[in-house]
Amino acid sequence: MWLSFFTPDLFASAIRMATPLALAAIGGTICERSGVVNIALEGMMLVGAFFGVVVTLATNNVLLGVGAAIVAGVLLSAIHAFASVTLRMDQVVSGTALNILALGLTGFLMEVIYGHPGATNGIQHIIGPVFNFPTGGTGVLATIWTWIDQIVFSYTPIVYLAIIIAIVAQWAMFHTRWGLRLRALGEHPRAADTVGIRVQAGRYSAVLISGALAGLAGANLTLEQVGVYSDNMTSGRGFIALAANIFGRWTPAGSYLASLLFGFAEALEIRMQSFQSVIHVPVQFFLALPYVLVVIVLAGFMGRAVGPAAVGKPYEKE
Amino acid sequence: MSETHEASVVRENLWMKALRTAGVPLLSVVLAMIIGSIIIKASGMDPLLAWGALLKGAFGSPDKWAAGNFREFGDTIGRATPLAFAGLALAFGFRANLFNIGANGQLLLGSITAAWLGLVLAGLPGVLSIPMILIGSALAGAAWAFIPAILKAKVGAHEVITTMMFSWIGLYLTSWIIAAPLKDAAGNSQTPMLAQSVWLPTFDKILPGLFRTPVNAHLGFVIAVVLAVVVWWVLKRTTLGYGVRAVGFNQWAAQNGGISIAKTTVYALCISGALAGLAGASEVLGTNHRMFDEVSAGSGFGFTGIAVALLAKSHPVAVVFSALLFGALSAGAGMMQLTANVSDRIIMIVQALIIFFVGAETVITWFIKRRQKRALEEKGATDVA
The missing domain is CATH 1.10.3470 (ABC transporter involved in vitamin B12 uptake, BtuC)
Known part of the structure; x- marks a missing residue:
């Protein structure tokens, strides 16, 4: 039984599930490093997922769909940047408003465009895996190859892209002038301002x-994983991403690794559901698993996590 | 001279305070409904009909009340x-x-x-x-x-x-x-x-x-x-x-x-x-x-x-x-x-906008604080003089 439980697909599934969390978490890391809290990640994921489907359905071009998803996220984040940097609004309040706005707007437009609530129409083809190597056969070598193929070569483009983004962002944050300036914004904006770094412009770009x-x-959620947008489908992932950012100690690589942990919990949850006849535990307990894990991680592993010193504080030029 | 100045600062603050207490929330609601109307209109529906129906659904009508x-x-x-x-x-x-x-x-x-x-x-x-x-x-x-x-x-x-x-x-x-x-x-x-x-x-x-x-x-x-x-x-x-x-x-x-x-x-x-x-x-x-x-x-x-x-x-x-x-x-x-x-989700949109506008009130508060600070500084300067 355990052999059929711990299949290579379980681990591959963990990496797939980790991808949206990791992307949002790295976004959260960059944003918080600049001194802006972004609890609207959830809403930005929602509009991305929604407009990705809408544009893919309208143009029959999934690349345009991905582009639209990014643009939608950027537009929503522009409001957040304007509110928290220019208006110096409470960043948590702005983020909350944007989360509700995203939920309302996607639900509203869904009914206007497709004429029914709950879900959009499905796209015809979700984005497939990048590689398609032949597998199968018997023997030790074939088994080893299946594991390698599943865990290394089975993913869709954004999954690989997320890994590249994590590496590049990690390097950029700690080895480039951009990264140094970004971190200065979040630690001591006044000092950054004094040496001529443009605080507001820097924060704007980080939020965007x-x-x-x-x-x-x-x-990734709609165009690579499920192929349809259903109401509130991110189900708290934006908040889990924020937790991953904290667990990853405000570093892109740490965010990715923490997302892997939460992604594994999600993969485990899905796998356990298919073993329900053997394990005899109600399905709701599996569904709650990722959220429980987040709380345990925040409680135990964390110790006292210290974020950027000036995070959440608007900067006022004298 | 300094006393009249002080009085005007106080009076202004009371007025501003009243505005802040009730005015901003009300203004936020109105602004949110206006933007909501634009969204309804842009989706090809009638905002006036929509809000009218909403009022009726929320409060009824005089003939019903009479009964x-x-x-x-x-x-x-x-x-x-x-x-x-x-x-x-x-x-x-x-x-x-x-x-x-x-x-x-x-x-x-x-x-x-x-x-x-x-x-x-x-x-x-x-x-x-x-x-x-x-x-x-x-x-x-x-x-x-x-x-x-x-x-x-x-x-x-x-x-x-x-x-x-x-x-x-x-x-x-x-x-x-x-x-x-x-x-x-x-x-x-x-x-x-x-x-x-x-x-x-x-x-x-x-x-x-x-x-x-x-x-x-x-x-x-x-x-x-x-x-x-x-x-x-x-x-x-x-x-x-x-x-x-x-x-x-x-x-x-x-x-x-x-x-x-x-x-x-x-x-x-x-x-x-x-x-x-x-x-x-x-x-x-x-x-x-x-x-x-x-x-x-x-x-x-x-x-x-x-x-x-x-x-x-x-x-x-x-x-x-x-x-x-x-x-x-x-x-x-x-x-x-x-x-x-009109989808009931418009209510959620209006709700989000209200939160946003009420939150943006900090801008107003910030201006008031700055004016107070400046007024105090000016007052301090005249006192010293």
Whole structure:
């Protein structure tokens, strides 16, 4: 039984599930490093997921769909940037408003465009895996190859893209001038301002990047995973991503690894559901598993996590 | 010279204060409705028809009132009731600088407790059973906020994440309880119907002379109003309330003043949870008389409570009025959908815009503070001169 439980697909599924979390979490990391809290990641993922489907259905071009998802995320994040940087609004309040706006707007437009609530129409073809190597056969070598193929070569483009983004962002954040400036914005904006870094412009760009990444995360959900947008389908992933960012200690690579943990919990949840006849535990307990894990991680592993010093505080030029 | 200047500063501040207290929220609502209208219009529907239908659905019409039929008013009050409790929950948290974004989870725990205790205590007279159920639901809500509260106080885990996670855990926990141990005999995803003895009486039962036809408004609304005054009094006049406000205003100053941040945080979040639990109880005892399986944790009264509290600027008594506004929007949404074919999701959009505009008020406050500062500086300069 355990052999059929821990299949290579379980681990591949973990990496697939981790992808939207990781993209949003890296967005959250960049945003918070600049000193802006972004609890609207959830809403940005939602509009990304929704407009990805809408544009794909309208143009029959899934690439345009991915582009639309990113643009939608960026547009929503632009409102957040304007509110929290220019208006110096409470960033949590702005984020909450945008989450509700995203839920309302997607639900509203869904009915206007498709004439029914609950879900959009489905797209014809979801984005397939990048590689398609032959598998099968018997023997040890064939089994090893199946594992390698499943865990390394079975993914859709955005899954690989997320790994590349994590590596590039990690490098950029700690080894480039951009990264140094970004971190200065979140730690000591006054000092950054004094040495001539443009605080507001820097924060704007960080918030917009987080919107683009969250939008891309939404595209991964609908255009690569399920092929249809259903109401509130992110189900708290934006908040799990924020937890992953904290668990990853405000680093892109850490965010990715923490997302892997939560992604594994999701994969486990799905796998356990198919073993329900053997395990005899109600399905709701599996569904709650990822959320429980987040709480345990925040409670135990964390110790006292210290974020950027100036996060959440609007900067006022003297 | 300096005195007249001072007087003008004071006068201006009073005017500004009045504007800030009532003007900005009202302006926010109007602005949100205008943008909502633009969205409706852009989608090819008629905004005036839509809002007209909404008003009718939320308040009824004079000919109905004359006949003692206040069904629509009753719907508005009925919808406003859980929103008032949830709004109080969020407002209490906000006062301590805590954002109980997962109030909906505590609400669900309150609901399931009421649905269970309602079955257990069916044999008792209502005067005994109802208070016991309400206390039980409040405790359940407080318990569901307790772990996030402890985590916030001890390891600094942000309550926005932890209460949100508990909201989802609560959703699945109650969903399981409804599906298994408390399952309705008919096998639907709902708990069994409660005995009439534990129902909160509706207004037509309390005041049959005024309400001559059945209404959905129930005693829960009266409880919410009383509770709003109690919460106001607790915040204003008790040591606990002082601590909550002090921690919310300035943590470090409060700590230096001898107030324990950790303790106050735990109390405040648990009280917030208890109030959210009551929202769930009032919905079960007053409106549904059973609990249904929630479809999504991303919506629900707990989330609308955020908007209710923000619009009321976390003032407990203002929460009641704010809840009535959102109650009216929610009660009228059905008629709007029916008459003008506008999705009830427009209400959610308007709600988001209201939060946004009320939040943007900080801009106004910031300007006022700057002007005050400048005025004081000028005054200081003239005094020195």
